[in-house]
Structures are given as structure tokens and as C-alpha cells.
Amino acid sequence: MLARVMLRALVVMLAVPSFAAAPLTWGSDAQGGAPYVFQDPMDPNRLVGFEVELATMLGQRLGRQARPVQGQWDRLLELLARGDFDIAMNGIEVAEEKRRVALLSRPYFAAAEVLTVRRGDMKAPRTLEALKGRAVATMPGSMAARILEHAGADVRTYDGGQDEIYEDLRLGRVDAVLLDDPAARYFGDLVASFERVPGDFGSVQYAIALRREDTELLAQLNGALESLEKDGSLRALYEKWGVWSAETARLFGDADEKAHGPAVELERWTAAVGTLPTFTERLTSRYPAMVPLFFRGAALTLLVSVCAMLMAVLLGVSLALGRRFGPVPVRWVCIAYIEVFRGTPLLIQLTVVYFGLPELGLKLDPFVAGVLALGLNYAAAEAENYRAGLESVPRGQLEASTVLGLSTLQTLRHVIGPQALRISIPPMTNDFIALLKDSSLVSVVTLTELTKTYTNLANSTRDHLGLGLVVAVFYLLLGLPFARLARAAERHFGKHLHREAA
Amino acid sequence: MTLVVKNLVRQYAGNPKPTLDGMSFDLPAGTLTALLGRSGAGKSTMLRCVMGLESFETGSIDIDGVIVRGTKESSPQERALAIAKSRERLGLVFQSFELFPHLTALENCVLAPMQVKKEARSTAQKRARELLCQLGLEQRLDAYPEQLSGGQKQRVAIARALAMEPRVLLYDEPTSALDPSMKNEVLQTLKRIDERGVTQVVVTHDLQLAKAVEHVCVLDHGVVIESGLPSQVLQNPEHESTRALLAAWHA
Numbered sequence: 001m002l003a004r005v006m007l008r009a010l011v012v013m014l015a016v017p018s019f020a021a022a023p024l025t026w027g028s029d030a031q032g033g034a035p036y037v038f039q040d041p042m043d044p045n046r047l048v049g050f051e052v053e054l055a056t057m058l059g060q061r062l063g064r065q066a067r068p069v070q071g072q073w074d075r076l077l078e079l080l081a082r083g084d085f086d087i088a089m090n091g092i093e094v095a096e097e098k099r100r101v102a103l104l105s106r107p108y109f110a111a112a113e114v115l116t117v118r119r120g121d122m123k124a125p126r127t128l129e130a131l132k133g134r135a136v137a138t139m140p141g142s143m144a145a146r147i148l149e150h151a152g153a154d155v156r157t158y159d160g161g162q163d164e165i166y167e168d169l170r171l172g173r174v175d176a177v178l179l180d181d182p183a184a185r186y187f188g189d190l191v192a193s194f195e196r197v198p199g200d201f202g203s204v205q206y207a208i209a210l211r212r213e214d215t216e217l218l219a220q221l222n223g224a225l226e227s228l229e230k231d232g233s234l235r236a237l238y239e240k241w242g243v244w245s246a247e248t249a250r251l252f253g254d255a256d257e258k259a260h261g262p263a264v265e266l267e268r269w270t271a272a273v274g275t276l277p278t279f280t281e282r283l284t285s286r287y288p289a290m291v292p293l294f295f296r297g298a299a300l301t302l303l304v305s306v307c308a309m310l311m312a313v314l315l316g317v318s319l320a321l322g323r324r325f326g327p328v329p330v331r332w333v334c335i336a337y338i339e340v341f342r343g344t345p346l347l348i349q350l351t352v353v354y355f356g357l358p359e360l361g362l363k364l365d366p367f368v369a370g371v372l373a374l375g376l377n378y379a380a381a382e383a384e385n386y387r388a389g390l391e392s393v394p395r396g397q398l399e400a401s402t403v404l405g406l407s408t409l410q411t412l413r414h415v416i417g418p419q420a421l422r423i424s425i426p427p428m429t430n431d432f433i434a435l436l437k438d439s440s441l442v443s444v445v446t447l448t449e450l451t452k453t454y455t456n457l458a459n460s461t462r463d464h465l466g467l468g469l470v471v472a473v474f475y476l477l478l479g480l481p482f483a484r485l486a487r488a489a490e491r492h493f494g495k496h497l498h499r500e501a502a
Numbered sequence: 503m504t505l506v507v508k509n510l511v512r513q514y515a516g517n518p519k520p521t522l523d524g525m526s527f528d529l530p531a532g533t534l535t536a537l538l539g540r541s542g543a544g545k546s547t548m549l550r551c552v553m554g555l556e557s558f559e560t561g562s563i564d565i566d567g568v569i570v571r572g573t574k575e576s577s578p579q580e581r582a583l584a585i586a587k588s589r590e591r592l593g594l595v596f597q598s599f600e601l602f603p604h605l606t607a608l609e610n611c612v613l614a615p616m617q618v619k620k621e622a623r624s625t626a627q628k629r630a631r632e633l634l635c636q637l638g639l640e641q642r643l644d645a646y647p648e649q650l651s652g653g654q655k656q657r658v659a660i661a662r663a664l665a666m667e668p669r670v671l672l673y674d675e676p677t678s679a680l681d682p683s684m685k686n687e688v689l690q691t692l693k694r695i696d697e698r699g700v701t702q703v704v705v706t707h708d709l710q711l712a713k714a715v716e717h718v719c720v721l722d723h724g725v726v727i728e729s730g731l732p733s734q735v736l737q738n739p740e741h742e743s744t745r746a747l748l749a750a751w752h753a
Contacts, residue, residue: 394600396596396600397600397602399555400596400600400601402554402555403553403554403589403592403594403663404589404613404618404662404663404666405589405590405614405618405666406613406614406617406618410617414602414613414617415602418604419602419603422604495604495646496605496606496646496647497603497648
């Protein structure tokens with residue numbers, strides 16, 4: 001398993017050059033969920049959604065194979081600019097601020113913004129004006145968020161999926177939810193205790209985003225979208241998914257606003273997640289099917305963590321030695337490094353490494369960037385661990401070594417090192433387990449590790465509790481062997497202690 | 503002469519008077535010498551300067567006619583080289599022994615010969631085992647320092663120093679960390695090493711030990727004020743400070 005993931009990481013690193021008839025890579029966030037792009041709750045290994053099918057259709061028209069790339073939703077345009085995929089297509093709205101950073105295709109879909117409140121909530125806001133000062137949940141950076149800000153609402157945005165947004169409405173943490181109609185149909189409308197507020201709260205059009213220089217691809221996509229629109233393929237697609245809307249009809253100049261064909265996919269979704277299966281059912285049939293996905297996520301988490309820890313240990317040892325034994329300038333550099341990397345958030349470091357460095361001409365692969373950011377950050381913590389270890393060894397040990405004629409290197413290797421290591425192992429184990437958990441941050445650079453696997457699945461199955469327990473078990477299983485290894489190492493380096501004196 | 507110290511001056515920053523104020527003495531090869539003096543007389547500083555654990559302003563130290571340390575060493579590199587050169591000739595037994603706690607008695611004694619002299623493990627182990635046996639530790643070869651008594655630890659520390667085959671072996675207060683009943687044992691050990699022809703210098707506060715050695719030097723205010731046979735110095739001290747020191751000890 002591990003070998004396969006390593007191999008894959010290697011392939012990703014080497015596969016930078018493009019090929020003739022290269023696949024059409026398109027960025028989206030499976031956590032955003034149904035009906036756009038999500039893991040099929042009946043078969044979580046399958047990515048489904050109306051945009052998945054649209055991407056396939058576009059790929060066919062362009063003679064390229066459509067290949068999805070995972071990216072955090074509110075970062076899709078940054079990832080696009082970096083070159084992580086050719087196009088971004090995931091409910092991206094036609095808006096001025098998006099046009100400033102990317103090219104937008106002709107719109108392929110339109111929808112109303114839908115305000116959802118708790119049924120019978122007499123105090124619920126029911127007009128745009130009434131939203132002023134009220135807690136309303138939506139997606140960050142979305143059209144709905146801008147409408148809410150304009151209305152003076154207390155806007156709550158979520159990095160998670162739509163299911164989490166509606167869940168907070170149900171729990172009374174917010175007064176209302178404003179989201180695009182498709183999301184309301186797949187989440188809000190399923191809950192009997194919610195009601196849609198009638199009225200006009202604005203509307204939104206979706207377009208495909210491209211890099212500014214890709215005008216040729218834009219022309220191809222626009223041509224493909226136009227022909228899919230004209231030959232009725234798009235309408236059929238939207239009807240099948242149950243998202244055909246009056247707004248889309250107007251956008252396409254289609255006089256028939258009513259949907260006709262059965263909304264097969266919406267029905268399938270409702271059947272799958274409308275009510276959660278019992279816990280026993282989930283344990284016996286649903287979770288086992290997801291285990292391979294969790295294994296894949298766990299393998300990536302482990303690989304990222306082990307690589308980052310190796311880097312942190314090597315760099316940390318150098319920093320600690322530099323700080324303890326180096327000449328004054330080296331000492332200052334080491335202290336400055338430790339303070340900067342310990343004193344700034346890991347998320348910012350990762351963002352700078354991944355999105356900032358390309359500005360200086362250094363574009364790193366997601367895996368490399370993730371390992372690098374984690375390694376650089378944890379090196380600061382490791383350096384302090386080793387310093388504590390080094391300083392715990394009495395000065396006399398150093399003098400005894402000097403007097404015997406041992407060189408500094410020999411003293412470190414045979415006298416100071418083994419004694420310091422025993423002190424440093426417990427905090428090191430702690431750090432590794434912390435790193436294992438912090439590695440979930442690499443999901444912002446398109447890596448679907450263990451946590452991202454969980455959040456995607458939880459949103460596409462609306463099962464946060466049960467899957468939360470599953471993912472917790474995976475994290476524990478990852479950490480425990482290292483804790484045991486560390487205890488064995490401690491015993492090895494401490495074998496001279498706690499023996500009975502003769 | 504084996505060990506000759508000439509005109510050693512060492513002044514610590516912030517101290518009005520030098521701790522070593524032109525200290526000179528010389529020790530004949532193979533003797534067992536005690537360095538006496540009240541606290542602050544400069545005994546430990548002298549020891550640390552000889553061992554290269556501290557630098558000094560002026561003066562020189564030579565062993566067997568070779569200057570191992572002198573003020574001519576201007577750069578830290580030269581000083582490090584001189585210290586390295588003197589290592590094979592000098593050994594020190596610390597007051598607190600400073601055994602390596604993660605190594606067994608035998609491992610403590612083979613580390614430096616293998617690392618510094620690049621001896622084969624078998625050669626180093628053979629000699630270490632002999633030394634430890636001679637010092638009565640044949641049952642404790644594989645014991646860790648924590649498992650040893652104070653006296654045993656000290657003998658391991660001595661064996662560790664002797665394993666490097668030094669010409670001069672220095673001891674910093676060898677009896678102070680031990681039970682008073684052990685004094686005799688220490689003395690026996692020193693005598694046994696004396697028979698091997700190693701020049702030994704013992705910094706001590708212990709009158710009983712001082713009486714048993716071959717040569718005595720009394721230090722005060724960073725200089726040697728009196729030296730000679732123990733019978734002579736300890737029974738008919740010439741210097742006022744020596745008399746004060748002996749009076750304090752007898753009290």
C-alpha cells in the first residue's frame with residue numbers, strides 16, 4: 001500500500017511535462033457536495049455530480065479525457081492560476097471579482113439564491129431587509145455571501161460542505177441559510193423541519209474559469225458549451241439531476257421552464273441519504289465499502305508525516321547543534337529560524353510555500369510543498385527538543401570527553417548524543433503524533449489525505465458522527481505503532497537506569 | 503622532571519587579583535605529589551589549566567621536556583592542537599568522576615582508546631579488563647555507573663584515565679566524594695599506580711592522604727609557597743599560611 005502511494009507520488013512529481021492530447025484536468029471540491037461534485041453515497045469510490053457529467057461531455061467534444069483534481073473550493077482560482085489544473089468548474093459564479101483573476105466561459109447554468117429557515121420559526125428573517133444583523137450561513141466567497149454582506153447580515157461562512165451549513169440551521173446556531181438553488185434542493189429541501197422562504201433573493205450564473213492566457217481553450221469550451229446547450233444535452237442533464245430551473249431556461253432562451261423527465265439522480269440521492277441507515281447497517285455494509293478510501297487517505301497521511309518528520313529531525317538536529325556549538329552568527333541564524341517558524345501559523349507557511357513561492361519562480365508539487373511546509377515548521381519544535389536534551393547533559397560529561405581526547409564530533413556521537421536522545425524521545429513522539437494530525441492541513445494543496453477523505457465522505461453521505469468515529473480509529477491506529485516504537489527506543493537509551501544497585 | 507609548570511598566570515574577568523599569580527613547580531618522574539591549599543588558593547584552576555579545560559594568560563606547561571601548552575599559542579586552532587597533543591600524556595580523574603552513565607564500566611574504559619587512539623576493540627578491551635581487575639573490579643565489568651558504589655565509580659574513573667596510558671595522572675579531590683572509611687582504599691589504589699611509574703598529582707584537603715604521599719606542594723594566592731617531603735612540610739612548616747592551614751585541619 002505504502003509502496004504504491006510512494007510510487008504514485010513519484011509519478012506525480014515526474015509527470016509534469018504535458019503530452020499530446022493531454023487530459024483535460026478540472027478542479028473542484030468534492031466536499032462542496034451534491035449535486036455538483038461528490039462521492040456517490042452508494043459507492044464512495046465513484047465521483048458523481050452534474051458537473052462531473054458535464055466535464056465528461058466537454059472532454060468528449062474537445063477530444064480530451066476529463067480528469068478531476070481535488071481542490072479546496074474557495075481556493076480553486078488560486079490553484080488554477082498556479083497551474084494545478086486546466087480549468088475550474090464547481091459552481092463558480094459569474095462575477096466581476098472572478099473576472100479580475102480569471103477568464104470565464106459562457107454561463108452553463110443559472111439558479112436562484114434560496115433562503116431557508118426553520119419551519120414555523122416566527123422570528124426567522126423572511127425578506128432581504130430583515131436579514132440585517134441576523135446570523136445567516138453560506139459558502140465563503142460565494143455570490144450568496146456577497147448578497148448577505150450587502151444586506152448587512154451577520155454572515156457565517158463554512159470551509160466545510162453544504163450539509164454542515166444546513167446542520168447549523170437545524171441546531172439553531174444560525175437563523176437562516178442562503179445558498180444556490182441546487183444546494184437547497186439536495187440538502188435544505190430534504191429536511192422536513194425547514195422551509196424555503198418565497199421571494200427573490202438574487203440569482204447566480206455558473207461559468208468555467210480558465211487562466212487568463214488560455215484564450216484558445218476558452219474558445220473551444222465556449223463552442224462546446226454552446227453546442228451542448230443547443231442540442232438539448234444540457235437541459236437533459238439538468239432534468240436528470242433535478243436542477244433544471246426557470247433561471248437556466250431564461251439563460252438558454254428556452255420558453256419551457258418546467259422540468260419534464262424524471263429527476264433520476266435527485267431521487268437516487270434522496271433515497272440514499274434522506275434518512276441515514278441504522279448504525280448496524282452502516283457498520284456492516286456502508287463503512288466496509290469506504291475502507292479502501294480511508295486506507296488510501298491514511299497512506300498519504302502517513303507518507304506526508306513520515307517524510308516531514310524525517311526532514312524536521314535532520315533540520316532540527318542541525319539547528320540545535322548550530323545554536324549550541326556554532327559561532328555567534330550561526331547561533332543567531334538558528335535562533336531567528338526557530339522563532340519565526342515556531343511563531344507563525346503552519347497554515348500561513350503552507351500557503352506561502354504553495355501559493356507564494358511560484359511568484360519567485362519556484363513552483364512545487366503539492367506533495368513536496370506539503371512535506372516542505374510541515375518539515376520546516378516542525379524543525380523549529382524539534383530543534384528546541386534537542387536543545388533541551390543537549391542541555392540536560394551535565395557540563396562535566398563534555399569536560400570528561402575533552403580530557404580523554406575525544407573530538408567534538410566523537411563526543412556528540414558517543415557521549416552527549418545518546419544521553420540527550422533519551423530526554424528528547426518523549427517530546428519527539430508527541431511531536432510526531434501532532435504532525436500526523438497537522439498533516440490534515442495539506443488538504444488545502446489538493447491532497448486528499450485522511451481528514452479530507454472523511455469530510456468529503458461525511459458530506460456526501462450526511463453521516464458526520466459515524467464516519468468521524470471511523471476516521472478517529474484510523475488516526476489512532478496510525479499513531480500507536482510510533483508510540484510503541486518510541487517506548488522501545490526510550491528503554492534502549494535508558495537501559496542504564498532503574499536497575500537495582502548491587 | 504616529568505611535569506614542569508612555569509610562571510602560570512590566570513586572571514578571571516572581574517577579579518581584582520589573578521587566581522594563578524605566576525605559579526611554578528616541577529615534579530620528578532614517577533612521584534606521587536599532593537597539592538594542598540585552602541579553598542580559593544588556585545588548586546582547581548591550576549588543574550584545569552594543565553588539562554586544557556581553561557586557558558591562561560602567560561606561562562607554559564611541559565611534560566618530559568616537551569612544551570604542551572604555552573602562551574605562544576595565539577589562535578584557538580593552535581591551542582586546540584596543543585591540547586590534543588597533550589592528551590596522550592595527561593589524564594584527569596574528576597572529583598565527581600564524570601563516568602559516562604549510559605556505558606558499562608568496561609565500555610567507559612574502551613571508548614577513548616578506540617576513538618582517539620584507533621585501537622582495535624579487542625586490544626582496548628584486553629587492557630581495560632586488566633586495569634579494572636587490578637583495581638579489584640573484576641566482578642563489575644558490565645555494571646553501569648548507577649549500579650556502582652562511590653569507591654567503585656572512582657576506580658572505574660581511574661581505570662578509564664589509565665587506559666589512555668598517560669605519563670601524568672591528576673586527581674581533583676579524590677576522597678571528598680567518598681565515605682571517610684574509603685580513604686585507605688584510595689590510598690592503596692594510588693600506591694598501586696605509583697608502582698607502574700605514572701607521575702601522579704593529587705589535589706586534596708585530606709591531611710591523612712597528604713601524609714602518605716612522596717611530595718607535597720602548598721599553594722596560596724596563586725603561587726606555590728612551600729614544597730618538599732610530607733614529613734618536612736607538614737611537621738615543620740616554614741610559611742605562616744601553611745601553619746594556618748594545618749591548624750585549621752587539625753581543628
